[in-house]
Amino acid sequence: MLKYQHIADELENYIEEHKLQQGAKLPVLQDLMRQFNVSKSTVTKALELLEKKGVVFQVRGSGIFVRRHKRNGYISLLSNQGFKKMLEEFQLASKVIALDVRKPTKEAALNLNISIDDDVYYVKRIRFIHGQTLCLEESYFTKSIVTYLNKEIITESIFNYITEGLGLSIGFADTFLHVDKLTAEEAQYLELKEGDPKLYVESIFHLSNGQPFDFSKVTYNYVQSQFFIQAEL
Amino acid sequence: MLKYQHIADELENYIEEHKLQQGAKLPVLQDLMRQFNVSKSTVTKALELLEKKGVVFQVRGSGIFVRRHKRNGYISLLSNQGFKKMLEEFQLASKVIALDVRKPTKEAALNLNISIDDDVYYVKRIRFIHGQTLCLEESYFTKSIVTYLNKEIITESIFNYITEGLGLSIGFADTFLHVDKLTAEEAQYLELKEGDPKLYVESIFHLSNGQPFDFSKVTYNYVQSQFFIQAEL
DNA sequence: CATCTTAATTGTACCGGTCTAATTAATCAA
DNA sequence: TTGATTAATTAGACCGGTACAATTAAGATG
Incomplete structure (x- = not known):
């Protein structure tokens, strides 16, 4: 170290x-x-x-x-302890709805910087926290990088698998977020009502050499999600 | 420099x-x-x-x-270009609803690390972007630090005034955010409907010596607000 | 021509130093 | 006691260096 x-x-x-x-x-x-x-x-x-x-x-x-900033229930969105830890911890309780190899959407292809003819692993799942549905998540993994995935790997830790199992090193992520209303389908998964608020988060994860390998779209249950950010001025 | x-x-x-x-x-x-x-x-x-x-x-x-990450309409939540620039730019169009010296709420006093007997400047305003209402903002400034405020200063740039005018140096901010439903009052200000989604952002701004001087609660119009974050892994 | 090996390239960790700017403590004057 | 001046403390900017690790390019080998 x-x-x-x-x-x-x-x-x-x-x-x-x-x-x-x-x-x-x-x-x-x-x-x-x-x-x-x-x-x-x-x-x-x-x-x-x-x-x-x-x-x-x-x-x-x-x-x-x-510097003290701790607030109960809030999840840090920053460096190290941030997304990575959050993903790892919440991995524990998650239910896989779909897992297959397919062609990416135009949107996914664009964000992953691949052709729409290239293969991707598509993963759709629900994550739980404290027994409550936290979010609905759709991920696209570039298959030429993440060569193999199965249910066990997903239920464990994908990111651990990518670093340990595949020997890749993860670098950085760009994350876009905005607020919107739940669609009927999303509402059903999250056990909320259509039109209720949602926090929508889109992330593009990159290897440390700059290659994007994971495009994720996450819809958060507004009741369960709160975040914490640190800004420098 | x-x-x-x-x-x-x-x-x-x-x-x-x-x-x-x-x-x-x-x-x-x-x-x-x-x-x-x-x-x-x-x-x-x-x-x-x-x-x-x-x-x-x-x-x-x-x-x-x-590294390219630009997306139209998104505002960076991080370092330098982030909150500061955003605040400065959007300062241009804002309407002051209230401005007075008063005693802080328990919540404000706690976050500003002062007594509820100490004075604060209370500022309530609406910010506009592209002619649309962007957000409703309530701020508490510790009066012993920010000794004087008026409508002109607020309409210009408070942060500029604090650094240039008062000779203070701003250090860092802790920001907490979550999603919720608009109250009737908020909906009216933002020209939306009660129960519509809102992005609620709470920030505590500190001087570079660690003293908190501004506690702000901002309710964003969900249609107008989208953010961008950079994470390291 | 593909594959392994080797060498050159290039960013990162770490050292130990000087000088500067901000803060705080000590000193002195009124 | 107060207020100004000075000195000591302390983090930060910056230098110039060595050693190292990851990548890439070149060369050797089959």
């Missing part, structure tokens, strides 16, 4: 375990350097990570402080 | 002007170092900025490539 990632983890655990409050001061850079026996730039990188995750904030001339 | 910020801007402009497509390769690190006459770490920092903004992605052993 990389040094700066390790340091970031250690610091985050420290904050967690000692239940440090918002504004609590962490050791200064010099001390952290000595404590972990690394150079300044390594500590700085670790802190940048934590800043991006919203765990700390730094004030020049003053110090490094704990 | 900082060197690495300047480099980031230059590169972004270059990509924009030359209309570089997704996957287009940029000059290698060595060349960028020479081109801008700076050290490797400075170029790297510039590229980190651009990566965070979703403008480029880097592949070790391969190069630096353009």
Whole structure:
């Protein structure tokens, strides 16, 4: 494991375990350097990570402080802990409605940057959280990249399979979201009424070499979904 | 201006002007170092900025490539171009419904980390985009920080006033969002029907020293609002 | 011509340093 | 005690370097 990632983890655990409050001061850079026996730039990188995750904030001339943002029930949409963890955790309870190899829609082909003649794995499923239906999800996986899928893999963790099983490394995702009304079909799956609010999220996942491999359209139950974002100004 | 910020801007402009497509390769690190006459770490920092903004992605052993994610009508929820620009741009068309000094609600006091006896500036307004009502917004500004506000300032740019006029430096924001149904009152302001979907966004803006100074609750017209997020995995 | 091996390319981790800017603490003057 | 001045603290910008890992290109091999 990389040094700066390790340091970031250690610091985050420290904050967690000692239940440090918002504004609590962490050791200064010099001390952290000595404590972990690394150079300044390594500590700085670790802190940048934590800043991006919203765990700390730094004030020049003053110090490094704990930033508290936790709200129960909210899911972070940002770096590391964000989408990945969320997908992994919620994977646990999910019901596969469809799984087959087919030709992509024009929309999917466009987003995956493939031809409409190329094959894709199509997956449709419902995800549950706390026994409630959380969302309805449709995914298109480029078959030339994700060469094989089955029900077991989907029920476990697709992303784990892609990294561990296929040896691919996932890079980044572009996510578009807007609010709309549920169609009759969606309402049925989510056990809500037609015309009720929905949060619609479209994501394009890319390998770390920039190739898109997964185009997903997710319709969230508005009652169950709340998100958390960190903005920098 | 900082060197690495300047480099980031230059590169972004270059990509924009030359209309570089997704996957287009940029000059290698060595060349960028020479081109801008700076050290490797400075170029790297510039590229980190651009990566965070979703403008480029880097592949070790391969190069630096353009990342395209533009979608018409979507507003980025992330770094730099995100909330700040959005707030500034949409400031143009807004109608102030209320502006006064009052005591904060318990909720506002909690989020601003002040006592319910402290004064706040309360601002309620509607924002318009393309002639349509975009959102209904309620803001609480800690009066001990934002010492004075008037209608002109609000109609211009509050954030500009805070940085330029008051000499404060804005740091970061925590944003929580969920979807719900419009109340009768909200529906009236947004020219929609009660029970229609709404996107509800709560933000706490902080100075760069960590002090919260603005707690905002925004109800978006679901027809007019769509957002864009970048996730790292 | 395909396949394996090797070498060159290129971004990333990490070091250890200087100098600067913001903040905070200490000092001094009124 | 207050307020201004100065000094110490502290994070951040920036340099220039070494070593390393992933990718790509070139060469060798069958």
